[in-house]
Amino acid sequence: MTENNVFRQEFLVKGGDFLRAGNVSWEIRNLLREIGMPSSIVLRAAIATYEAELNIIMYAWEGKLHLSVMPGRIHILAEDSGPGIEDIELAMTEGYSTATLEMRELGFGAGMGLANIKKNTDAFVITSEVGRGTRLELTFLTNGQRP
């Protein structure tokens, strides 16, 4: 931990960069392991972060992932500039997808991403503005039972 007992790091994700897809979430996963987070929490955080990273690559122009680790919780903010989401409730529905053929050929875009992020987090907040971008806030509690 660093200043005020909080570890922070920021990661840039470029829209359309399928070649590097997964690198940021792998780096975050390895950082969390090095810090000594419990393996079950690292697994959930890695999966949710990978989904968030893929969403930026697949749908946004560019974005950032902000990792904060503080006593009792891990917080990951994924914010992008992109087309945004018109109907968040619909986008959260399992199986609903606006993925292109290219995304599907890579094995993604089955419409599980946002629902899977929600499943793996202890708290999940999504906000979006059409034409501007989307913001996901992922929280993982590290000091006990899941709520």
Place this chain on the structure above:
Amino acid sequence: MLTLKGIMMALEGELLTPGMELETECSQFFASDLMSDVLAFIPPGSILMTGLVNSHVVRTARLVEVKAIVLVLGKRPAPKVIDEARECQVPIIATGCPMFEACSRISGSLTE
């Protein structure tokens, strides 16, 4: 319970990442070409069986902590994909079996 060596024998498979431990025991298998579904549903420590051979298979597999990837239908990934798997210590087994037959053989071996 099957070892990776047992899986290779059942599938007449070939290890594409030589030198990796083959005595690892496995009891859970997950077959899918949809990495979205793998991310959402695979139990950690499973064997991932797929017909997809791009680098995202390895990246998904390492993240969800699979014990090995089984590629069906005789498909071969590009050398850089195999290198990536080797770097993150994920064994890749290739088999000529189609997916249904591969699953059937594994299932038969598990109940023997």
